[in-house]
Amino acid sequence: MYAFEFKRPKTLSEAVAALGGEDAQALGGGQTLIPTLKQRLAAPATLVSLNGIDEIKGICTDDQGRLCIGGGTTHAAVAKGAGAYPALAALAANIGDPAVRSRGTIGGSVANNDPSACYPSAVLASGATVVTNTRQIAADDFFQGMFTTALEPGEIITEVRFPIPQKANYQKFVQPASRFALVGVFVAKYADGVRVAVTGASSNGVFRWTEAEKALSANFSAKALDGLKASADGLISDIHGSAEYRAHLIKVMTGRAVTAAG
Numbered sequence: 001m002y003a004f005e006f007k008r009p010k011t012l013s014e015a016v017a018a019l020g021g022e023d024a025q026a027l028g029g030g031q032t033l034i035p036t037l038k039q040r041l042a043a044p045a046t047l048v049s050l051n052g053i054d055e056i057k058g059i060c061t062d063d064q065g066r067l068c069i070g071g072g073t074t075h076a077a078v079a080k081g082a083g084a085y086p087a088l089a090a091l092a093a094n095i096g097d098p099a100v101r102s103r104g105t106i107g108g109s110v111a112n113n114d115p116s117a118c119y120p121s122a123v124l125a126s127g128a129t130v131v132t133n134t135r136q137i138a139a140d141d142f143f144q145g146m147f148t149t150a151l152e153p154g155e156i157i158t159e160v161r162f163p164i165p166q167k168a169n170y171q172k173f174v175q176p177a178s179r180f181a182l183v184g185v186f187v188a189k190y191a192d193g194v195r196v197a198v199t200g201a202s203s204n205g206v207f208r209w210t211e212a213e214k215a216l217s218a219n220f221s222a223k224a225l226d227g228l229k230a231s232a233d234g235l236i237s238d239i240h241g242s243a244e245y246r247a248h249l250i251k252v253m254t255g256r257a258v259t260a261a262g
Contacts, residue, residue, distance in 0.1 A: 005046040012055055012158065016133055018048040019154040026050055026156060028108025029074065031100055056107065056158045066129075067164055071107025071157035078106055087168035087261070088126075091118050091186070094172065096179045107157035113205055115146045115236070116180035118172065120206040123160060125168070125186035125197035131159040146205045165190050167220070169261035171253040173200075175240055182240055183249040185209075187257040193217040196254060201235050201246040212254055222255040 009015040019026060025044035027033055028051070036042045050056065056072040059081040067085045069078060079093035079101065095101055095109075095118055109119040110130060123130065123139045130137045132155045142150050151157070165188040172184040181200035188195050194216040196209045215224040230250035235243035 004044060006049065007046060008049045008052050010052050010054075012053055012133055012156065015048055015050060015053060015156060016154065018046070019156070021046055024048055024154075026111075028072070028111070029100075029104035031096070031104040031108070032112050032114065033108075050105075050107070050156065056156070062161065065164060067162040069106055069160050069162070071110075071131075071159060072105050073107075075101040075104050075106070075109075085162055085164050085168070087165075087170055087186070087188070088122050088162060091122055091170040091172075094118075100179075106160060110142075110160060111149060111151055111157050113143055113147055113149050114180070115202065115205040116175070116178075116182075116184075116200040117206075118170070118181060118184055118199060121181075121184055121186040121197040121199040122162070122170065123197075124206050124208060125188045125195045126162045126165065127188075127190075127195060128163070129161040130157055131161060132157055140208075143206050146203060148205070163190065167261040169257040171257040171260065173249050173253055175200075183246050183253055185250060185253040185257050187216070187254060187261055189216070189220055189261065194220060198230075198250055198254075201250055203234060203236050209250065209254065212251075216258060220258065220261075222258045225251055225255050225258075 007018045023045040027047045027049045057070045059069050062068050075092045075095045082089040109117050128139045130142050168188040170186045172181045175182045183201045184199040186197045196212045199206045230247040232243040232247040235246045237243040
């Protein structure tokens with residue numbers, strides 16, 4: 001590690017002010033940032049902890065029937081409190097291990113946009129809205145590539161608003177050492193169609209499988225995928241699996257998610 005200033009604001013306005021300083025970095029649960037600092041892959045002059053800001057924690061349902069989760073809410077709290085959206089609660093319950101779930105936050109995961117993280121697939125498949133201290137961003141506009149989002153410097157995720165689907169399920173083929181998704185697929189069925197989001201497979205991060213969406217919107221059954229084949233172009237190929245293997249898993253996990261969703 002190295003010397004840096006550490007700030008613990010108690011309000012959102014204090015956090016925004018602190019992040020306005022030169023070379024300041026927000027710190028959520030720290031499950032990604034702390035290891036990055038230890039490896040000296042990042043070296044901000046100031047860390048601004050968001051952990052003490054109660055106004056960005058909690059779960060509720062708004063007047064539009066959306067499940068609203070504060071950006072500072074931990075994975076464990078989502079697993080316990082997101083009963084109105086069972087597929088999302090189940091996803092949160094299977095992130096990492098108990099230590100990760102007790103510290104990591106939904107806002108931190110979404111802001112980091114790790115290409116193998118689980119939450120981005122739920123946000124994208126749900127057509128959720130990411131709310132920050134300055135604006136609202138549609139999921140389709142938020143994720144912009146590996147570790148890249150629409151967030152501006154100093155912008156803080158305060159809430160994620162999830163429209164609750166008629167049916168949904170998340171299936172993850174786990175990389176056993178890291179507990180990240182080798183391939184994860186979140187399927188959500190709404191009155192106006194089906195959305196399918198894939199994580200873990202692409203070097204560009206989370207993405208929608210539009211061909212499957214079209215087929216499943218016409219027939220919400222695993223059999224609707226029979227004639228489809230996910231493209232291996234742009235998919236990750238590493239020691240854990242080739243691009244072709246990941247392409248195969250996309251179809252398999254999508255089918256499992258549809259079947260589990262019922």
